[in-house]
Amino acid sequence: MIQPATHPAPSHPTTLAPHRPAAIDIPVALPRLPTLEHIIPYLAQIDTNRWYTNHGPLCAALQEQLARFWGLEYEHVALTTSATSGITLALNAHEVQPGLRCLMPSWTFTASAGAVVAAHLRPHFVDVRADTWCPDPTEMETLAQAPDVGAMLVVVPFGTPIDLAVWDGVSQRTGKPVIIDAAAAFDTLRADGPMPVAHCTTVVSMHATKVFGLGEGGAVLSRDPVLAERVRTLARFGFAGTRAAQLPGINAKISEYTAAVGLAGLDYWPRTRANWQAATALYRQHLPATLLPPGGCGDHWVTSTLNILWPDSATQLADTLAGQGIGSVSWWGTGCHTQPAYATCTRQPLPVTERLGHSALALPFWQDIGTEQVLRICATLTQALDSMDLNTAG
Numbered sequence: 001m002i003q004p005a006t007h008p009a010p011s012h013p014t015t016l017a018p019h020r021p022a023a024i025d026i027p028v029a030l031p032r033l034p035t036l037e038h039i040i041p042y043l044a045q046i047d048t049n050r051w052y053t054n055h056g057p058l059c060a061a062l063q064e065q066l067a068r069f070w071g072l073e074y075e076h077v078a079l080t081t082s083a084t085s086g087i088t089l090a091l092n093a094h095e096v097q098p099g100l101r102c103l104m105p106s107w108t109f110t111a112s113a114g115a116v117v118a119a120h121l122r123p124h125f126v127d128v129r130a131d132t133w134c135p136d137p138t139e140m141e142t143l144a145q146a147p148d149v150g151a152m153l154v155v156v157p158f159g160t161p162i163d164l165a166v167w168d169g170v171s172q173r174t175g176k177p178v179i180i181d182a183a184a185a186f187d188t189l190r191a192d193g194p195m196p197v198a199h200c201t202t203v204v205s206m207h208a209t210k211v212f213g214l215g216e217g218g219a220v221l222s223r224d225p226v227l228a229e230r231v232r233t234l235a236r237f238g239f240a241g242t243r244a245a246q247l248p249g250i251n252a253k254i255s256e257y258t259a260a261v262g263l264a265g266l267d268y269w270p271r272t273r274a275n276w277q278a279a280t281a282l283y284r285q286h287l288p289a290t291l292l293p294p295g296g297c298g299d300h301w302v303t304s305t306l307n308i309l310w311p312d313s314a315t316q317l318a319d320t321l322a323g324q325g326i327g328s329v330s331w332w333g334t335g336c337h338t339q340p341a342y343a344t345c346t347r348q349p350l351p352v353t354e355r356l357g358h359s360a361l362a363l364p365f366w367q368d369i370g371t372e373q374v375l376r377i378c379a380t381l382t383q384a385l386d387s388m389d390l391n392t393a394g
């Protein structure tokens with residue numbers, strides 16, 4: 001006999017709490033995503049709709065609202081399970097021939113390199129400029145002349161705006177696609193923001209640790225609706241209207257549950273953004289002047305990471321901070337080229353990447369970080385700077 005579609009009320013699950021090291025009482029990140037009361041109305045709609053994934057109404061609404069947020073049309077956005085899968089599908093959608101090299105910075109999160117390899121391309125690491133933390137466009141354009149270069153991946157460093165028109169130019173002149181890994185640039189890319197979406201295919205992350213988080217999720221943005229549709233097709237097994245795969249696709253769709261969190265988050269995004277601004281302002285007020293974040297950060301655009309360039313070893317500073325119960329992280333480590341998975345990749349000389357890898361460190365940063373916490377962090381930094389001065393003077 002078929003069971004009726006009602007279920008007994010669930011007993012309460014056991015409490016599932018994350019492990020947090022007791023010695024660190026100021027963690028490096030403490031994400032805050034939409035809470036229960038904001039998500040529930042959307043979950044109720046899912047229950048009513050009985051439509052759980054495969055581009056349901058919540059997913060469509062999220063795509064619509066995000067498109068408007070970024071100053072785009074609905075057709076220009078392809079939602080994916082992550083920015084990582086988005087970058088891979090963007091490269092696939094541009095039909096870059098497998099086996100070719102993809103020029104990219106080593107100074108990025110390891111996911112960028114993983115996405116390139118998953119697209120059957122070989123990363124070729126280039127250095128970044130010390131002023132932009134981004135590859136030099138002239139150097140990239142010269143290197144891209146080589147016949148075995150199929151594509152370029154440019155990373156927007158921690159959401160700091162870069163000149164996208166320059167990269168459109170590089171792509172046009174070389175005839176090779178430039179994909180923009182704008183994973184951390186959700187806000188930087190907004191319609192009236194400092195870096196509106198240009199022509200190059202651009203990928204954003206909505207991972208829990210980014211400024212706008214919905215758990216796991218990404219978006220591929222393209223002003224070319226054909227390209228964006230190819231990404232959507234690749235993300236749903238290659239299906240395009242029939243059950244015959246038109247392209248060798250994967251499953252990178254987002255579910256209605258993910259969309260529910262996203263829609264709830266957009267409902268109060270202005271408040272979330274104001275929180276990030278307030279957190280940045282706190283640091284601006286108390287950080288030693290030499291460690292301040294780039295201008296415009298926390299004002300024209302918000303980011304969820306606060307990196308400093310320490311005049312000495314970041315590892316040593318991390319130890320000093322940990323001694324005071326303060327967490328920190330080197331988000332990009334010492335560059336992709338130093339990681340076992342990518343150690344054999346070809347590369348240019350990387351002196352700036354090596355310098356940044358030695359000295360960049362991210363401090364605790366989250367929406368509702370308190371004055372007391374920022375004061376304690378900044379006091380520890382000031383003290384460490386002072387003792388360094390004493391050492392050099394002595």
Ligand SMILES: *Cc1c(COP(=O)(O)O)cnc(C)c1O
Nearest residue numbers: 082083084109111183184205207
């Ligand atoms: C966060 C991040 C990614 C990965 O994004 P996911 O959505 O977690 O896959 C890739 N590149 C950069 C530069 C990032 O900051």
